[in-house]
Amino acid sequence: MARRTSDRERGFALSRVIAIVNDKGGVGKTSIAANLGGQFAGAGYRTLLVDLNRQANLADDLGYRGTDIDDEGAGLLGSVISGTPLRPAEDVRPQLDVVCGGARLEDLTPIMVSRLQHHGREAFRVLGDVLAPVAADYEVVFVDCPPESTILTDLALASARWVLMPTKSDLGGLLGMTLVAERFTLAREINSRLGLLGVVLFATGTRARAVQGEALAAIDEAFGGSSPRFETTIRHAERTAQDARRLGKLAHELEVEAAAQPAWWEELRSGSRTRRVSATAASVAGDYRALGIEVLTALQAAEDAEKSEKGRRPRAGARRKARA
Ligand SMILES: Nc1ncnc2c1ncn2[C@@H]1O[C@H](COP(=O)(O)OP(=O)(O)OP(=O)(O)O)[C@@H](O)[C@H]1O
Ligand SMILES: [Mg+2]
Numbered sequence: 001m002a003r004r005t006s007d008r009e010r011g012f013a014l015s016r017v018i019a020i021v022n023d024k025g026g027v028g029k030t031s032i033a034a035n036l037g038g039q040f041a042g043a044g045y046r047t048l049l050v051d052l053n054r055q056a057n058l059a060d061d062l063g064y065r066g067t068d069i070d071d072e073g074a075g076l077l078g079s080v081i082s083g084t085p086l087r088p089a090e091d092v093r094p095q096l097d098v099v100c101g102g103a104r105l106e107d108l109t110p111i112m113v114s115r116l117q118h119h120g121r122e123a124f125r126v127l128g129d130v131l132a133p134v135a136a137d138y139e140v141v142f143v144d145c146p147p148e149s150t151i152l153t154d155l156a157l158a159s160a161r162w163v164l165m166p167t168k169s170d171l172g173g174l175l176g177m178t179l180v181a182e183r184f185t186l187a188r189e190i191n192s193r194l195g196l197l198g199v200v201l202f203a204t205g206t207r208a209r210a211v212q213g214e215a216l217a218a219i220d221e222a223f224g225g226s227s228p229r230f231e232t233t234i235r236h237a238e239r240t241a242q243d244a245r246r247l248g249k250l251a252h253e254l255e256v257e258a259a260a261q262p263a264w265w266e267e268l269r270s271g272s273r274t275r276r277v278s279a280t281a282a283s284v285a286g287d288y289r290a291l292g293i294e295v296l297t298a299l300q301a302a303e304d305a306e307k308s309e310k311g312r313r314p315r316a317g318a319r320r321k322a323r324a
Contacts, residue, residue, distance in 0.1 A: 011193060013132040016299065017141040018197060019160035023183075024176025025147035028166040028202030028234060031241065032291070033144035034061035038250040039292035041096035045139040048088055050076075050131065051101030052156060053146045058101065062092050063248020072102025080108060080126055085133040101144070105152070112151045121158075121190050128159030128191075140299075147176070150183070157187035162197040164295065166234075169204050197298055200291060201233040203241075228298065232290040239278035247277075251288055254281035 020029045033049055041047040051058040056072070059065035069089035076099050079086045088097035115123035135141050142164075143156045157163070163184060167177045177199070188194050220227050243254050258277040 010128060010132045013136040014128055014141075014159055015161045015193075015303075016139060017128075017131065017135055017143065017160045018162045018164050018295075019143040019145055019153075019156040020164050020166065021145045021153055021156065021180050022165050022167055022176045023148055023153070023179040024167070024172050027168050027176065028200075029147075030057040030061060030144050031244070032164070032166050032200065032202070032234070032288075033142045034058055035250050035252075035285075035288040036292055036295060037096055037142055038062075038093060038252060039288050040140050040296075041093050042252065043292070044095060046095055046137065048097050048099070048135070048138040048141040049092075050086075050099040050141065050143045050156075052076075052105065052149075052152045053101040053144060054103055054105045055146075056101040056103075057245070058098065058144055060245045060248060061250065062098065064089075064092055064098070064100075065248070069098070069100065070102065071100050071104070073100060073104035073108075074102075075099065076101065077104050077108055079130040081111065083126065083129060086130050088134060097138075109149070109151050112155070116151075121154075121186075124154050124158035124187075124190060127155040131159055153180075154183065154187065157183060157194060158191045160191075161193055162195055162299075164197050165199045166202040167199060168202055195302070196227060197295065197302075199227055199229040201229075203236040204233050230291060230294045230298075232287055232294055234287045234291065235283060237278070237280045237284045240281045240284045243277050243281065251281050251285040254278075255285040258282065 020033050022029060030053070033051075037047050037049045049058060049062075051073075054073070056065070056070075059070055064070050069092070071089075075087055078084075086099050088099050090097050092098045112123065115126070131141070143160060145153045145156050163180070165177055165180060167174060184194065184196065240251060240254060243249070244251065247254070247257075249257065254277050258279045258281050261276060
């Protein structure tokens with residue numbers, strides 16, 4: 001009975017955990033994690049980002065690489081080894097905390113291999129176990145998953161309530177997505193609540209409608225015929241992407257910076273040679289805002305449907321009270 005109660009609490013604490021997954025590299029997982037995290041936090045939602053990547057690009061996108069908070073994944077590794085709750089670094093932005101990834105996560109794979117040998121696939125639940133006690137403090141948690149790393153992504157799939165899957169419309173992105181579809185089905189054996197929140201097309205030209213059509217048909221096929229997908233696509237904007245990683249700023253922060261910089265002819269006249277921020281940041285920020293709204297709407301719709309199925313379900317505010 002005690003086990004059932006604690007499973008229910010765990011499920012509730014993890015009910016807003018969204019794993020951002022695609023086995024293919026470079027399809028926008030980290031950019032979407034960082035920018036959605038920033039959008040939600042900016043809108044006043046207590047938000048947590050968990051970085052499961054050894055290369056930890058989230059540290060670049062949010063500008064904390066090499067700072068005091070950057071433990072290179074040591075905290076996450078230690079929590080998984082000892083089974084103690086994660087301890088996020090606080091206030092990377094107002095309302096936005098982060099569990100850092102990094103080189104120390106190298107050691108996680110052999111540890112998990114050994115545990116899998118002893119305990120089978122149930123061992124993947126450990127991330128949820130160490131995340132649940134802190135997840136209750138947040139209104140939304142995004143887990144940024146690595147490419148081509150079965151074990152780390154399986155950890156995320158075993159603890160998350162939702163999968164958000166970015167893809168490019170090329171063959172590589174679609175293939176990565178098909179692999180996720182297979183692992184998604186396996187993960188549901190130990191995490192029956194796991195659901196696909198939606199697929200989002202990333203860095204796809206807005207005019208490539210025919211290609212997008214093919215990509216969306218492949219998504220349907222991979223997830224058995226009826227996959228939810230977001231209307232919003234994140235436009236291709238290389239200069240904004242470079243500005244973001246160079247400056248450690250999110251698209252909406254670059255938008256503010258671009259608006260504040262002097263007109264190019266004034267800079268030319270004054271002889272200033274500072275590198276300008278691309279004005280496209282405003283459009284990219286708009287894409288992330290639209291995606292954020294869609295994600296929130298999808299979450300709320302799913303939760304309302306679940307509530308009406310099961311009767312009563314506490315709201316986000318009640319989550320924080322219950323924890324206090
Ligand atoms: N809107 C955009 N248009 C074009 N390129 C972008 C855009 N946003 C980000 N990028 C760039 O695309 C590359 C891949 O993005 P990102 O790192 O978010 O993908 P990922 O799926 O997390 O990759 P990995 O699997 O290697 O972790 C990065 O170099 C990033 O700077
Ligand atoms: Mg990444």
